[in-house]
Amino acid sequence: MKSAISTISRRGFTLIEVMVSTAIMIVIVLAVVTIASDTFKAYDRAVADLTTQSEGRSVLDAMEGDFQSAMIRPDGRCWMEVVIPTTARSPSGATSSSSKIGDIQAADQPIIMLFASPPDRPRWAPSTTSPRVALKGDVCAIAYRIGQSSPFDAPGDPLQQVYGVYRTIIDPENTFREAIPKIMESTAAAPKSPWNYWFGDASSATARSFANYSDIKADSRILLDFRQNADPPCWTLDQSNFIASNVVAMNFTFWCTSSLPDTSTVTGARTDPLKRPAQLLRPVIAETTDTTFKFSASGYPAAYSASITAGTDSNAAALRWTDNKGVGGAKTPHPYDSFVGRLRIHSDRIYPDALSSTTTPSAAALPYLPYTLKAIEVSITVLTPEGSKELRALQKLDGNTQSTQGVTLKNNASYRRIVNQYGRNYTRYIRLLGNGGG
Amino acid sequence: MKSSSTLSSTRRGFSLVEVTLAIGIVGMAILSLVGILGSTFQQVDDIMQTNRALSGVTRLIGALDNPRSIVYLNSTTGATSANTVYIHQAAAYKTALDPNPTTSPATNFDISYRLLKAADTSAKGVWFYVYERKVLPSSSETTVAGDVVTYNVTSNPSVMEVAICENDSFPPNFATARNVVGTPMRVRLSISKLLIGQRCAIDATTLEPSSTAWTGTGTLPDSNLYALAYLPVVAEFFPHDYSEKTNASKTGFTEREETPVLVQNIIISR
Numbered sequence: 001m002k003s004a005i006s007t008i009s010r011r012g013f014t015l016i017e018v019m020v021s022t023a024i025m026i027v028i029v030l031a032v033v034t035i036a037s038d039t040f041k042a043y044d045r046a047v048a049d050l051t052t053q054s055e056g057r058s059v060l061d062a063m064e065g066d067f068q069s070a071m072i073r074p075d076g077r078c079w080m081e082v083v084i085p086t087t088a089r090s091p092s093g094a095t096s097s098s099s100k101i102g103d104i105q106a107a108d109q110p111i112i113m114l115f116a117s118p119p120d121r122p123r124w125a126p127s128t129t130s131p132r133v134a135l136k137g138d139v140c141a142i143a144y145r146i147g148q149s150s151p152f153d154a155p156g157d158p159l160q161q162v163y164g165v166y167r168t169i170i171d172p173e174n175t176f177r178e179a180i181p182k183i184m185e186s187t188a189a190a191p192k193s194p195w196n197y198w199f200g201d202a203s204s205a206t207a208r209s210f211a212n213y214s215d216i217k218a219d220s221r222i223l224l225d226f227r228q229n230a231d232p233p234c235w236t237l238d239q240s241n242f243i244a245s246n247v248v249a250m251n252f253t254f255w256c257t258s259s260l261p262d263t264s265t266v267t268g269a270r271t272d273p274l275k276r277p278a279q280l281l282r283p284v285i286a287e288t289t290d291t292t293f294k295f296s297a298s299g300y301p302a303a304y305s306a307s308i309t310a311g312t313d314s315n316a317a318a319l320r321w322t323d324n325k326g327v328g329g330a331k332t333p334h335p336y337d338s339f340v341g342r343l344r345i346h347s348d349r350i351y352p353d354a355l356s357s358t359t360t361p362s363a364a365a366l367p368y369l370p371y372t373l374k375a376i377e378v379s380i381t382v383l384t385p386e387g388s389k390e391l392r393a394l395q396k397l398d399g400n401t402q403s404t405q406g407v408t409l410k411n412n413a414s415y416r417r418i419v420n421q422y423g424r425n426y427t428r429y430i431r432l433l434g435n436g437g438g
Numbered sequence: 439m440k441s442s443s444t445l446s447s448t449r450r451g452f453s454l455v456e457v458t459l460a461i462g463i464v465g466m467a468i469l470s471l472v473g474i475l476g477s478t479f480q481q482v483d484d485i486m487q488t489n490r491a492l493s494g495v496t497r498l499i500g501a502l503d504n505p506r507s508i509v510y511l512n513s514t515t516g517a518t519s520a521n522t523v524y525i526h527q528a529a530a531y532k533t534a535l536d537p538n539p540t541t542s543p544a545t546n547f548d549i550s551y552r553l554l555k556a557a558d559t560s561a562k563g564v565w566f567y568v569y570e571r572k573v574l575p576s577s578s579e580t581t582v583a584g585d586v587v588t589y590n591v592t593s594n595p596s597v598m599e600v601a602i603c604e605n606d607s608f609p610p611n612f613a614t615a616r617n618v619v620g621t622p623m624r625v626r627l628s629i630s631k632l633l634i635g636q637r638c639a640i641d642a643t644t645l646e647p648s649s650t651a652w653t654g655t656g657t658l659p660d661s662n663l664y665a666l667a668y669l670p671v672v673a674e675f676f677p678h679d680y681s682e683k684t685n686a687s688k689t690g691f692t693e694r695e696e697t698p699v700l701v702q703n704i705i706i707s708r
Contacts, residue, residue: 017454024458028465035472043475046482053489064496105592249593255507277543280524281507375500379595416589420579425596425619427570429497 048384048424055382056426058244059165066116066142066167067376067430072347077186078193080114080345080373082252084286085226089341089353091195093204099226102148102163102406103415107286108249108381111145111224113194115175115183116434118142122171122213137172141179143198144168146250147237148228148406161395161407162388163248165380166241168223171211178208193344198224198236205234214240228406246388248419249381254284254343255429256350256371281374284350287338347435348372375431387422391415484699487621491675491700493598494568494623498673501566501600502706505535505549508566512604516612525553525602547708548661551669554706555658557628560674565606567678569613569622572596576617610680624678629658630670630703640665667708675700 085099117138125133150160186192200206205225212219222234339352349368510528526536536544581588639648647665
């Protein structure tokens with residue numbers, strides 16, 4: 001009897017019960033795992049979207065405020081300038097290959113310098129004594145650039161190096177004392193531009209005094225140079241000017257109207273060879289040496305290389321670069337609607353690269369583009385957190401030490417892959433209200 | 439006997455029904471949590487759509503201030519990346535918008551005004567498409583040879599574009615041909631009710647503003663007889679899901695497709 005009771009009480013599941021319940025369990029577990037996997041993927045995507053968008057908005061919001069209030073006086077002087085380092089036509093001091101930043105190609109790391117009245121400009125003198133003193137004026141010299149630094153490591157430490165955008169604002173009084181006079185002393189024979197203020201007149205960067213609001217003191221430092229491992233860094237690469245991380249490309253499209261007549265029968269005269277109506281917005285963009293990205297047949301065809309191939313470039317044209325009169329025909333595109341190293345912007349004309357105000361206009365050619373800048377379209381590429389993590393891991397695996405151009409990967413193809421796979425584009429069209437908008 | 443009975447009851451396992459029920463309940467709980475997560479992700483998508491629409495507002499204002507930058511797409515121009523036809527050049531529009539481009543080119547305001555002057559109600563609204571497009575097609579970004587992928591470019595900048603489409607149709611092949619990234623925004627523009635009560639017409643005889651105020655219906659006069667220095671319009675942004683106009687008269691999209699993510703008042707100035 002005792003044996004019978006023991007048998008009954010210890011009876012387990014039958015084989016069929018175990019198999020059925022196991023099968024049900026497997027089905028449910030598989031379903032849950034699949035759903036969880038999808039959920040995590042969606043979560044990663046959402047995090048990437050929100051993170052990159054947050055970084056992108058930091059840059060684009062700041063630029064929108066600055067560009068909309070940009071001051072471009074109609075006085076024949078240059079009040080805005082773009083410099084692309086490392087290129088042959090960039091100004092003195094920026095042509096060296098050591099002015100490159102990390103793995104970023106030249107056209108993706110322009111420095112834009114302008115004057116504007118941003119609402120977040122410094123309004124009080126940096127003093128620890130009271131009462132505080134209000135700063136006079138509202139126009140500030142502003143510069144944007146991409147740099148590479150670490151929020152965690154000491155300068156020179158190759159770990160945790162991230163790309164980022166730096167926005168530097170010079171307070172109104174310093175701007176009035178040092179920056180604006182530099183522009184005002186410009187003459188036709190000896191033109192000056194914002195570069196002469198930010199980098200200095202000499203061939204190498206020079207120290208300049210400015211108010212350091214992060215340390216509440218007057219500082220004397222080089223405003224702009226290209227060394228990523230300098231300690232302390234130049235002022236435009238100071239951590240207090242860092243506004244967004246993981247930005248690996250910053251591209252500008254300058255939309256302009258023209259005073260070139262679109263109809264003229266005079267050969268070689270000052271006409272737009274594409275015969276675009278004067279009011280039609282036309283893009284001026286940075287040229288690049290990238291083999292796929294350049295302005296030539298089968299490349300980036302939005303601008304006006306002399307070698308544009310009818311039927312090839314026009315078919316791939318992505319920017320609004322011409323109307324149908326210029327496409328597929330024998331029209332010679334305008335040679336200066338792109339720039340390689342620098343773009344100097346006046347209120348009613350622009351000087352790409354080597355075009356100079358010291359050149360005398362002739363009947364056959366103007367030494368400048370008679371364009372009025374109406375809007376700037378900004379496109380930035382931001383790496384997702386996952387992409388940034390992979391990039392930093394590769395930097396460490398490659399064992400590169402930081403040099404003047406920061407940390408680079410041994411193989412640029414890896415960098416391109418990461419940008420391609422993890423880069424997110426954010427674009428904003430910003431009208432220059434101070435120059436007529438558009 | 440007491441001992442064996444107790445042993446039997448305390449060691450009794452769960453029945454198959456109990457186990458199945460328990461697993462079912464747990465599964466339902468997990469699915470519910472996943473459902474909540476789904477709505478969270480939907481909200482993230484909504485935020486992205488709204489932000490995209492906000493970016494589009496700036497571009498749209500720029501396009502209305504300079505309407506010669508608005509692209510016209512039809513089954514021919516939209517299906518290739520060649521970007522050569524603007525709204526003021528398109529055969530369907532140029533006579534109405536810019537009839538004498540050489541001898542007397544229309545002002546920017548005139549073109550935008552003529553485009554919108556009949557849109558007194560939402561049903562008569564003018565549909566635009568605002569989208570972000572990469573400069574290079576995705577096929578240029580990489581080259582594939584066997585198993586080896588070569589990445590050609592270090593970045594591929596993008597620009598915003600505003601287009602008007604034939605029959606208000608923007609099918610997927612347009613998006614492919616024009617390197618569109620993300621979701622295009624479909625925008626309906628109509629005249630704002632802020633204009634009601636305004637004396638916006640000029641009396642052709644006296645050349646003074648007419649005493650009759652605009653009532654909110656009816657086409658506005660031609661731009662040379664429009665008295666005001668501005669035109670207020672309403673822009674409604676919808677995420678474009680590549681749906682086509684479905685009703686018989688092809689005058690609108692379905693109600694489901696007409697829930698705007700953003701409504702914005704825009705002033706077009708002379």
